[in-house]
Amino acid sequence: MINSRLSVAIHILSLLASHPRDRLTSEYIAGSVQTNPVVIRRLTGMLRKAGIVTSSPGTAGAVLTKAPVEITLLDVYDAVFAGEDLFSIHNTPNPDCQVGRNIQDTLDTHFERAEQAMKDELARQTLADTMEHLFA
Amino acid sequence: MINSRLSVAIHILSLLASHPRDRLTSEYIAGSVQTNPVVIRRLTGMLRKAGIVTSSPGTAGAVLTKAPVEITLLDVYDAVFAGEDLFSIHNTPNPDCQVGRNIQDTLDTHFERAEQAMKDELARQTLADTMEHLFA
């Protein structure tokens, strides 16, 4: 339902974490994800803006700025979905109806709680957990 | 990010709950949501298949099968997103790479926990809570 950005971003970070000494090119990573290198560079750009990795033009590879145990999946989620709400609310309910007038506030409250619960759970899981599961 | 089906479905149920004696037509409900009546009938159909409302061809209106306090937002979520996963996982990671080979299982585990946390929170909120917020 939600797009695969979080999925690919975690894949990228897993590769970086598992080859800490190598400088993995976007082409190499794309080979593991099986997609186009530009897809990797786009996501790496989001991770960089969020401060999760460093990378620079011309220099191969990206480097984690923190240990995997300090990178939560919420950090990654926030990096690739910056500022987006989980649930959409329909735009223009009818203000001449009490339900229509108040439904957006009400849904905001409900949805905010659900989204927060999901984020709390993502915050409990880290890239170190991912690595453990991958290499167990 | 997620589409507005849950949002509109809760709007529909709120109207039904707040006019328990009237037979609200899809056109009336569409007037409050400000959309097309077919959009309402489509969602009402999903709610009917899930057993949350009854309705039948020719007869105006839909009727809740349970009291609002017994209808959780998870019931509504399941009705309109039957069987869909919250997060997408990229299709064909490279099996010749240990990360690629195991990433789908790993992500499944992570995402399942996050999705379940979100659903647990939706299950804690009911249509009665919605009504209270709407009419407080």
Place this chain on the structure above:
DNA sequence: GATTTTGTAACTGATTCTGTTACAGGATCG
């Protein structure tokens, strides 16, 4: 029998998503 309504299929335009091409500019190495 005329009218109203639901249920559902089919289509449309807008948007989003993933993949792709293209290229400017930084880094590296002979």
Place this chain on the structure above:
DNA sequence: CGATCCTGTAACAGAATCAGTTACAAAATC
């Protein structure tokens, strides 16, 4: 210094999804 490799980013394309719409058969009502 020039060739090569790489990143970052813009721009575009096809596929998929979404919300809205038209159309109509069949059921209910008056």
